[in-house]
Amino acid sequence: MTQHDTSTATKEREVSGTSATEHPAVQASSPGQSHVAHVESTAPGSLRVDDLEAYYGSFRAVSPVSMAIEGRKVTAIIGPSGCGKSTFIRCLNRMHETARGAHIRGHIYLDGEDINGPKVDPVVIRRKIGMVFQKPNPFPTMSIYDNVAAGLKINGIKSKERSMDEIVEQALRQAALWDEVKDKLKQAGTALSGGQQQRLCIARALAVEPEVLLMDEPCSALDPIATLAIEDLIRQLAPQVTIVIVTHNMQQASRVSDRTAFFMMNAQRSGELVEYDTTAKVFTNPADKRTDDYVTGRFG
């Protein structure tokens, strides 16, 4: 069983060229307390966050964060629990504002467009910036096929040349799930194993062809083998879609990501971006003492 699962996951692996440990340029850090490398990325699907603050009512869960997220790369967000990682990435596709009393300050740009601009519909943003959640949440009343097609059915199919069937198949292939489910597309999505359910949710998000895929601790409810399969998948997807993944598993961050952002709570219990750099740098030679303490397991 172990054999089978890992082999499926690694079988069709594309070598993406850039792996976490051999990322080239280490950008110069900005002066002062926070060590944030500013990257100007021209690849599509890049995000720029400018002085972003996130609030729940009057509570500021995220203190001003500025960072550039490279297009078509994997960016990991790490940090102790409660430091605002979920809140932060939920701002990136405007899911944050669905919580009661929630609002933000600052700006987020997707390929130069302000996603919170006055004329921008959050529904359109969420289609461009998909999300996978901590616990697999397939729709229990829908079949596997309908789960993947759900986004297409509400949004309409983007490209005219391809049918729903083709897109569903492609999304399931991208999510490394096709071979396991191709003979039972009409069955309930909830009948799958936890890892398969999470890959189904990834397929569902990919089917609408997003520019960016946000993942909030996507493996925290999964066993180690299913976790490895998802990590493989993340590496495979990176050349096609920008990925931002929250994880509190540091090995995972170092395995899958090109860049890592380390968040921490400040004295006001508000999340702060402490350090943002290439993953290699953050894990081997961090600029901030707190990052060093965290990645070496001295706290958190």
Added chain:
Amino acid sequence: MTVESGQPGLWRRFTAGARNQVSGSAGDVIFRLVALAFTLIILALAGSLVFTVWDGARPSIGEFGFFGFMSTEEWNPVFGEFGARHIILGTLVSSLIAVILAVPVALGIALFITELAPPSLRGPVAFIIDILAAIPSIVYGLWGMMVLVPFIAGNLNDPLIDYLGWTPFFGRPAFGLSLLAAGIILAIMIVPIISAVAREIIYSVPAAQKEGMLALGATRWEVMWKVVLPYARVGIVGAIILGLARAIGETMAVTMVIGNAGYFVANLLAPSATMASLIANEFREAGTSLHVSALIHVGLVLMIVSLIVNIAARLLVWSVATGPSGDRR
């Protein structure tokens, strides 16, 4: 018999828990005994009620047969002919009209309160709707007689006959006192029940389900249609059946607006009668013992129908409240 043989076991169960406690055990034992006694009294009352109804209906069952009674049309106390077909139909049709009218409104209210209303409006709207359930049915009846029935007679009958007269369901005789009036008033009465239960069911839909759809680029409307309602469907059906049960058993308001006819015609504008309204109307004046027995027989049928509908509704609602409804397919 069974009750007696069960008692030592019950006794042990009721006192054991108390004995294990360090303090206040005497008070606890007494409380448990009192509670047990009241429970048994309620059960005994319910048993005697069922027995009384069945016993009272026996002459009628003997004369017309349990099912024969239900399928015969004639209700003629003077000649001692009794059949409940028309009131069973009147009950079902008026309740059905009520459900058809009430469900969209009640679900709309439930979705509004749970998904759409700004938080500051949720409480007040829910409160007002819940209060509607507390208004005594005779008050609804009075309103029906004074406002609804004249309105139907003056403003609804003619247009309905003009536009829908080609169907068998809208025609003359049309007075105002009618199946339609009963259906509308029942609808108003069951909206609070359906929407209150549906509200709880919809609240229980996990946020993760809604967020999953929102994150795909769905509007709130699409989330309601594609996620919330499908996920909650079993419980919502339960809520609807609960409303149906209430409509079937409702007596006073219906008696006041349905016209209490001795027949059933498939014309919603014509007067009719329901099982409950017939009993309310005739029981005081029932002259012969067979007439009384026939009315009790109607009560027996009504009780059985209500029990079945209620049990079905509660099982559905309960299955949702205790487990992830959506995982059942």
